[in-house]
Amino acid sequence: MSVLGLSCTRCNAQYPIGPLFYGCPACHKKGLGGALTVVYDYPAIAKTLDREAWGRHSHSIWRFKDLLPVQDPAFQISLGEGNTALVQPRVVCETAGLPRLYIKNETTNPTWAFKDRFHASSISMAKAMGYTKVTASTTGNHGASTAAYSAAAGMKTCAILCHPESSPLQRNIIRMYGGHAFVLENRYQYLETFVNDHGFYPSTTMEPMPVGTPFGIEGYKTIAFEVYAQLGGKTPDRMFFPIAAGDVLYGPWKGFRELKQLGIADRLPVLHGIQPAGCNPYVQSFRQGLHDVITHPDPRSIALSIRDDMGGRPALEALYESGGDASDVSEEEIVEAVHLLARSGFLVEPSSAASVAGAVKAGRQGRISRDDTVVCIVTGSGAKWPEVVEKLVPSPTPVEPTWDDICRELGL
Numbered sequence: 005m006s007v008l009g010l011s012c013t014r015c016n017a018q019y020p021i022g023p024l025f026y027g028c029p030a031c032h033k034k035g036l037g038g039a040l041t042v043v044y045d046y047p048a049i050a051k052t053l054d055r056e057a058w059g060r061h062s063h064s065i066w067r068f069k070d071l072l073p074v075q076d077p078a079f080q081i082s083l084g085e086g087n088t089a090l091v092q093p094r095v096v097c098e099t100a101g102l103p104r105l106y107i108k109n110e111t112t113n114p115t116w117a118f119k120d121r122f123h124a125s126s127i128s129m130a131k132a133m134g135y136t137k138v139t140a141s142t143t144g145n146h147g148a149s150t151a152a153y154s155a156a157a158g159m160k161t162c163a164i165l166c167h168p169e170s171s172p173l174q175r176n177i178i179r180m181y182g183g184h185a186f187v188l189e190n191r192y193q194y195l196e197t198f199v200n201d202h203g204f205y206p207s208t209t210m211e212p213m214p215v216g217t218p219f220g221i222e223g224y225k226t227i228a229f230e231v232y233a234q235l236g237g238k239t240p241d242r243m244f245f246p247i248a249a250g251d252v253l254y255g256p257w258k259g260f261r262e263l264k265q266l267g268i269a270d271r272l273p274v275l276h277g278i279q280p281a282g283c284n285p286y287v288q289s290f291r292q293g294l295h296d297v298i299t300h301p302d303p304r305s306i307a308l309s310i311r312d313d314m315g316g317r318p319a320l321e322a323l324y325e326s327g328g329d330a331s332d333v334s335e336e337e338i339v340e341a342v343h344l345l346a347r348s349g350f351l352v353e354p355s356s357a358a359s360v361a362g363a364v365k366a367g368r369q370g371r372i373s374r375d376d377t378v379v380c381i382v383t384g385s386g387a388k389w390p391e392v393v394e395k396l397v398p399s400p401t402p403v404e405p406t407w408d409d410i411c412r413e414l415g416l
C-alpha cells in the first residue's frame with residue numbers, strides 16, 4: 005500500500021486518511037488553515053512503479069494510480085479526463101516572442117475544464133469513504149465537474165452552491181447532470197450545515213481559513229506527469245497558471261516534486277501564478293513576502309473563475325520555493341489573451357486566458373528568455389460562457405447582409 009496518510013503543510017502533523025475537511029485539526033484549533041496533503045511511501049513506489057502504464061494511451065488519470073490516493077479499482081471513477089494536448093498557439097507565440105511557448109489545453113476535458121482531474125480523484129475518495137451526498141461551492145466550472153463525477157459515481161444527492169454571477173448555462177449543465185444548483189450570496193454557511201449536520205462530502209475548498217480538498221489536489225498532479233512526458237521526458241523551464249484558491253498550481257508543483265523524488269525528473273520548473281489586477285491577493289502577499297494569503301477587500305474582474313478574494317498557503321509557498329512569482333494582468337491584457345488564443349484556434353474563458361496574458365506580458369517585457377520552454381495552463385473553455393463570448397466577439401453576426409455589406413466586411 006503506497007499511501008501512508010495525510011500530512012499538514014503547515015505543522016507537519018501526520019494523520020490517517022480520513023474525512024478531515026477543515027484541514028489539520030491542530031492548526032484549525034489555533035484558528036489557522038492547515039491544508040493537508042496525501043503522503044506516499046516513495047521508496048516503495050520507486051521500486052514498483054509501472055511507468056509503461058503512464059505512456060499507454062488512456063483517457064483517465066488512473067493510469068497514474070501509483071501516485072493517486074484511491075488504490076482500489078472498484079472506487080476509481082473516471083469520465084475519460086486528462087491526456088490533454090500540449091500545443092503551440094501560433095498567434096500567442098508570435099506576439100509574446102516566445103517560440104517555445106505551449107498551452108496545456110485543459111478545455112478538452114469531459115466538462116471542458118481542468119476541474120475534472122480534481123473530481124476524478126476527489127469523488128472517487130468520497131465513494132471509497134462511503135459518502136452518498138456531495139456538495140461544492142462554485143463560480144461555475146467546479147460545480148459542473150462535481151455534478152458530472154457525482155453522476156458517474158452514482159451519488160444520491162449533489163448540492164451545488166453557485167455564485168450569483170455564475171453563468172446560467174453552467175447552472176443548467178449542473179442540473180442536466182442531476183445536480184441541484186442553488187444561487188446564493190453567502191455560500192459558506194450552507195456548506196458548513198450540509199457537511200456538519202447532513203453528512204455531505206465537501207468536494208471544495210473549505211473556508212474561512214481556506215484549505216483545499218487534499219484528495220482533489222492529487223488529481224491535478226497528473227498535469228505535471230503528462231507535461232513531463234509530452235516534452236519527451238523534460239521539465240519545462242517555466243509554467244504559468246491562472247490562480248484563485250491556488251490548487252491548480254500546487255497540484256502540478258507537488259507532481260513535479262514527486263517526479264524528482266522518484267529520480268525521474270532532474271529539476272523543477274519555475275512557477276508563475278497569474279491573477280487579475282482587480283483581484284490579486286496572492287500578488288500582494290508575494291510582494292510583501294508573506295506566508296499566508298491576505299484577503300482582498302473588493303475583488304473585481306471579468307475573470308470570474310479566478311476572482312477569489314483569498315487563497316491558500318501551499319500555492320504561495322510553492323511560488324517562493326520554485327524561484328517564481330505571483331504577478332497580475334489588467335482587464336485589457338486578459339481580453340487581449342482571449343483574442344490571441346481565439347485567433348490561434350482556441351476558445352477559452354477569460355480566467356483561463358490569464359496564464360497566457362501573464363506569459364505574453366513577461367515575453368514582451370523581456371523578463372523571460374526566448375529559449376525557455378514555457379507551458380501555460382489553459383484551464384476552461386469559453387463555450388460555457390455564452391454571455392462573455394457575446395461581449396467579446398469583435399463584430400455581431402450580420403443577418404441578411406447586402407452584397408455591399410459582405411464586400412465591406414471581407415475587404416473585397
Ligand SMILES: Cc1ncc(COP(=O)(O)O)c(C=O)c1O
Pocket residue numbers: 117143145146246247248249250251252253309310353355356383384
Ligand atoms: C477556468 C479556471 N481557471 C482557473 C481557476 C483557478 O483554480 P484554483 O482555484 O485551483 O486556483 C479556476 C477555478 O475555479 C477556473 O475555473
Ligand SMILES: [Zn+2]
Pocket residue numbers: 012013014015016017028029030031032038
Ligand atoms: Zn497543522
